[in-house]
Amino acid sequence: MPTIEVSSPALPVPARRSVALRLTRWFTSRGVPAGHVVVRFTTPDPGTVFSGGMPLEALPHDGEGLHHASVTVCVGPERDEEFRSGLAEEIASALGLTPGTPFLYIEFRETDPGHVYLGHQGRLRRASEALAAAEGKAHR
Template identity: 65%
Template sequence: MPTIEILSPPMTVPARRAVAVRLTRFLAARGVAPGHVVVHFTAIEPNSLFSGGMPVTALTPADADEGLRYARVTVCVGTGRDEAFRSELAEEIAAALGLTERTPFLYIEFRPTDPSHVHLADQGRLRSADTPRRNQP
C-alpha cells in the first residue's frame, strides 16, 4: 500500500516510468507486493511552489539542466514501518529523482497510514488494505 506522490516540474513518460520502476523494485525487495506500490506524478507550474516566501524556481540555478530541479514528495506507508525504512526510502526517492548538490529544494514527508484506513478495488467491491484479497490462493 505504499503511495508516493511526487510534485515536480514536468517529467517525460520514460523518466516517470524509470522512477516508478526503481521505487517499486526497492519496495519489492523489502517485502512489498509490487502491485501495492502506487506512484503518482503531478507536474507543477513554475512559481507555484514556495519556500520561505520565495518561489523555489528562483533558487534553481539557471544552467541546471541535469538532475532534480525541485520536488515535493508525500509518502504514505503502513504504521508498522520504522524510521530506518523511512530513511532508506527517502534516500531512494532522492536518488531516483536525480538529487544533486545543485538541487535547491527537495521536501519528502512521510504520513504513516493504518492499512485499515485505505480501501482498494477488489473484483468490483472495495476492501480494506489490511484484508486479504478475495479468492486468493
C-alpha cells in the same frame, strides 16, 4: 499499500517510469508485492509552490539533475526509522538529487492499511484485506 506522490516540474514518461520501477523494486526487495506500490506524479503550475518567499522554479539551479520536488509518502505505521530513511535516500537518488538541487522535501505519513479502500472486482475492500490475501497466496 505504500503510496508515493511526487510533485515536481514535468518529467517525461520514460523518466517517470524509471522512478516508479526503481521504487517498486526497492519495495519488492523488502517483501512488498509490486502491485501494491503506487507512484503518482503531479506537476504544479509555475508560481504555486514557494520556499522562503521565492517560487521554487526561481531558485538557483546548476541545470544538472533535479531542480525541485515535494514528495509525500504514505506507509504503514509498522515501518521503522531505518526503513523510512532508506526509502527517503532511494527517492532522492531516483529523482536525481545533486549538490545543485535547491529544494527537495520528503514527508512520511503513517497510514494504517485499514483506513485505505481499494476498488476490487466491482466492490470496495480495505487495503489490509488485500494485503492479507496477497500474503496468503505467497505462502501457498
